[in-house]
Amino acid sequence: MADEEFESIGKQPGLTVWRIENFKLIRIQKNRFGTFYSGDSYLVLNTRGSNSSNLEWDIHFWLGSGSTLDEMATAAIKAVELDDYLGGRPVQYREIQYFESKLFKSYFPNGIRYLQGGVASGFNSIEKLKHIKRLYMVKGKRDIRIIEVPFSGSSLNKSDVFIVEDANDIYEWCPPGSNRIERLKANTYAMQIRDDEYGGKSKIHLIEDDWDSHGQFWSFFDIKSDQVKENSDVEDKEFEQNFINENIQLYRVSDLKSKTPTVTKVASGPLKKSMLDSNDCFIVDCAENGIYTWIGRRCTKNEKISSILAAKELMIKNNYPNYIPMSQVIDCGETTTFKSLFTDWN
Known part of the structure; x- marks a missing residue:
């Protein structure tokens, strides 16, 4: 039986976000899109298309x-249930905090905001928020993000923008080493915090020329400006990587010769489109660049389930980092990124 949360979604273009709470889906309000608590897991559905007759998910x-x-x-289970509810046609993605896919990040034009805590931290009235102080780091070059960091002078550096959230006052601290894009995004984030968290009542203070002498800002910390680190301990990460053909492995998942699906290595890159067969499922292993499961139109249910399990086993067997992307695509519904793994697929 489908989750009752699925009954009214996926029929019109748009985004739906749920948080997992006590094994149930709790829908997130639109004005909270892009805010994620590090202690929680979420399910996100993007419905696209011009009308109800040509929707994709x-x-x-x-x-x-x-x-x-x-x-x-x-x-993960709810993602599979939602996939089944929509006829097995959607493309599935696993997203790990700090290592989200480019597609996922595109849903949130104002960027992704990470908050500490979990479900219990997500329910704060304005009165409660008046007693909360938070420090955010705004960081990046192309993929700008806002990350809540420990409220301490040791978290500061002169190469990123920082925001102090102090109820009625929000401070944007822009040291000389921060870049223009970070500053623009920080201003957007500050206004979002003001409007979403405090009903537009907080005052935003922009700190640029007096970054090293602003009295109220430095009163929050136990260090002085000349004690702040020059650079961040965390490097700006570029998540777009080129796939290396030599590292790509292709596996077939088939139950043609036995009741239990078997996993067989078909080829090492470069790959050709003709290597895929709609009667079976396939796994494309791109090492730390990601793992894809390809679901053939005429595959069996056992093959589909086995391909997903086999992809996870490959991660464990090859000792891949937990953050590498895992995606599921369907026959005739492949993404551009998936097609680019095959040398003859335009």
Whole structure:
């Protein structure tokens, strides 16, 4: 039986976001889109198309760095249930905090905002927020993000923008080493915090020329400006990587010769489109660049399930980092990124 949350979604273009709470889906209000708690897991559905007759879907389950195993498992299970509810046609993506796909990040034009804590932290009235102080780092060159960091002078550096959230006052601290894009995004974030968290009542203070002498800002910290680190401990990461053909492996998942599907290595890159067969499922292993499962139109249910399990086993067997992307695509519904893995697929 389908989750009752699925009954009214996927019929019109747009975005739907749920948080996992006690094994259930709790829908997130639109004005909270792009804000994720590190202690939670989320399910995201993007419905695209010009009208109801040609809709397509992308399903993402987002796993916070502090999310429990139960929450992670529930998010993955709900993603499969949603996929089945929509006829097995959506493309599925697993998203790991800090390592989200480019597509996922595109849903949130104002960027992704990470908050510490979990479900219990997500319900704060304005009165409660008046007693909360938060420090955010705004960082990046192309993929700008806002990350809540420990409220301490040791978190500051002179190469990124920082925001102090102090109820009625929001401070944008822009040291000389921060870049223009970070400053623009920080201003957008500050206004979003003001409007979404405090009903537009907080005052935003822009700190640029007096970055090293602003009295109220430095009163929050136990260090002075000349003690702040020059550079961040965290490097700006570029997540777009070129796929290396020599590292690509193709596996077939088939139950043609036995009741139990078997996994067989078909080829090492470069790959050709003709290597795929609609009667079976395939796994494309691109090492740390990601793992794809390709679901043939005429595959069996056992092959589909086995391909997903086999992809996860490959991650464990090859000792891949937990953050590498895993995606599921369907026959005749391949993404441009997936097609680019094959030398003859335009």
